[in-house]
Amino acid sequence: MKEKLKEHIEKTISISDDEFTFIVSHFTFENYKKNDFLIQEGEHVNHCYYVISGLLKLIFNDKNGKQHIVSFAMEDWWESDFSAYFKQTKSNMSLQCIEDTCVYSISFKNYQKLSTELPKMERFFLLKSHSGHIASQQRILSFLNSNAKERYEQLLNQYPSLLQRVPKTLLASYLGVSRETLSRFSS
Amino acid sequence: MKEKLKEHIEKTISISDDEFTFIVSHFTFENYKKNDFLIQEGEHVNHCYYVISGLLKLIFNDKNGKQHIVSFAMEDWWESDFSAYFKQTKSNMSLQCIEDTCVYSISFKNYQKLSTELPKMERFFLLKSHSGHIASQQRILSFLNSNAKERYEQLLNQYPSLLQRVPKTLLASYLGVSRETLSRFSS
DNA sequence: TTAAAATTGTGATGTTTGTCACGCTCAATC
DNA sequence: GATTGAGCGTGACAAACATCACAATTTTAA
Numbered sequence: 001m002k003e004k005l006k007e008h009i010e011k012t013i014s015i016s017d018d019e020f021t022f023i024v025s026h027f028t029f030e031n032y033k034k035n036d037f038l039i040q041e042g043e044h045v046n047h048c049y050y051v052i053s054g055l056l057k058l059i060f061n062d063k064n065g066k067q068h069i070v071s072f073a074m075e076d077w078w079e080s081d082f083s084a085y086f087k088q089t090k091s092n093m094s095l096q097c098i099e100d101t102c103v104y105s106i107s108f109k110n111y112q113k114l115s116t117e118l119p120k121m122e123r124f125f126l127l128k129s130h131s132g133h134i135a136s137q138q139r140i141l142s143f144l145n146s147n148a149k150e151r152y153e154q155l156l157n158q159y160p161s162l163l164q165r166v167p168k169t170l171l172a173s174y175l176g177v178s179r180e181t182l183s184r185f186s187s
Numbered sequence: 188m189k190e191k192l193k194e195h196i197e198k199t200i201s202i203s204d205d206e207f208t209f210i211v212s213h214f215t216f217e218n219y220k221k222n223d224f225l226i227q228e229g230e231h232v233n234h235c236y237y238v239i240s241g242l243l244k245l246i247f248n249d250k251n252g253k254q255h256i257v258s259f260a261m262e263d264w265w266e267s268d269f270s271a272y273f274k275q276t277k278s279n280m281s282l283q284c285i286e287d288t289c290v291y292s293i294s295f296k297n298y299q300k301l302s303t304e305l306p307k308m309e310r311f312f313l314l315k316s317h318s319g320h321i322a323s324q325q326r327i328l329s330f331l332n333s334n335a336k337e338r339y340e341q342l343l344n345q346y347p348s349l350l351q352r353v354p355k356t357l358l359a360s361y362l363g364v365s366r367e368t369l370s371r372f373s374s
Numbered sequence: 375t376t377a378a379a380a381t382t383g384t385g386a387t388g389t390t391t392g393t394c395a396c397g398c399t400c401a402a403t404c
Numbered sequence: 405g406a407t408t409g410a411g412c413g414t415g416a417c418a419a420a421c422a423t424c425a426c427a428a429t430t431t432t433a434a
Contacts, residue, residue: 060328068331070324083321119306122313127273129316134270136323137257141247143330144255144363148391167411176331178392183413334420354381365422370383 004052005104013124026110032101039095045084047105051077054101060093069174148177149185191239192291200311213297219288226282232271234292238264241288247280256361335364336372
């Protein structure tokens with residue numbers, strides 16, 4: 001498990017074994033079951049998660065009781081309600097397991113401590129934040145220049161495994177389309 | 188002009204006058220006319236911009252010749268094709284003036300130099316990146332849980348001045364809706 | 375100043391997508 | 405092994421939105 005985190009970090013920055021030991025001491029390894037919540041809407045968000053295995057959904061419940069999927073988090077992804085995490089406020093989204101999931105979790109306090117004591121890691125988090133920002137902008141672009149069917153095809157193209165791992169209702173909710181409309185794309 | 192940049196940075200981190208002098212030496216002040224391009228699609232992206240005054244649009248041209256507005260950049264905003272800037276590749280978007288615009292521009296080399304020599308600024312850029320990521324996620328959410336009319340009202344609510352400063356064709360292109368449909372919302 | 379271009383509104387019509395309703399299948403639970 | 409509920413497809417209809425066409429007005433540039 002530790003190896004996965006180490007390899008992940010080393011894709012971006014070089015670290016010694018000692019440094020990694022120091023880094024990993026700021027994290028907690030956690031195990032969640034399908035349907036467990038890592039973040040509950042309305043509660044204080046104190047942790048950010050790196051997914052080792054399994055699958056999470058970041059969901060927003062609107063005033064009409066509809067559930068929207070802001071993001072899926074697969075192996076090798078970082079996820080949290082980043083707005084609430086960085087501003088240290090209550091969440092307006094939930095983070096829930098689609099499958100049994102293992103994560104490395106870091107508290108906000110430890111995130112700050114680690115960033116300060118090991119500037120390399122601040123650079124690492126900066127680069128991760130860039131990636132997140134760029135990925136979000138790509139998703140905005142897909143809403144602007146593609147219709148629902150095209151977005152569906154792009155999603156399957158980018159993450160073919162999702163089709164096997166996720167009920168289509170959730171894919172529809174991620175794409176911003178109704179379950180029925182998405183169902184008709186397959187036929 | 189320098190004061191605006193200083194005040195902007197001081198909203199996030201504390202800096203001395205000497206530090207600011209050092210910081211500003213990494214930037215170039217530039218003046219653009221309406222319709223000028225700061226970034227041209229297909230060209231290498233070497234600069235990131237802080238808008239002092241004026242208004243920019245970040246646009247993506249799709250294969251059907253349609254223009255989509257990924258982002259407006261108003262006073263006090265940072266803008267670039269961040270994907271191309273950070274990866275130092277060619278742009279697939281353009282950044283163009285809607286109004287005459289003054290910016291502080293920083294090259295990628297100077298961005299790296301400044302981040303390294305003044306770690307405070309790396310933290311500053313990190314916090315700016317978080318804001319950008321969070322803002323993009325909010326925009327994704329608006330596509331998921333609001334229809335075109337609601338998105339229009341939210342935009343006018345958030346940036347009332349846009350209605351005076353920007354032709355409605357551009358607002359439509361930002362919202363992902365046709366000009367005609369947007370026009371009918373007003374009546 | 376005057377001609378050309380950009381901006382906006384609006385009608386007619388077609389396409390895309392949402393909503394409601396129903397039935398079938400499959401997996402989980404007792 | 406019977407029951408319950410999730411997942412999925414599909415028909416019928418309604419709502420949202422796009423597209424094409426045209427006219428009126430304003431802005432821009434020669």
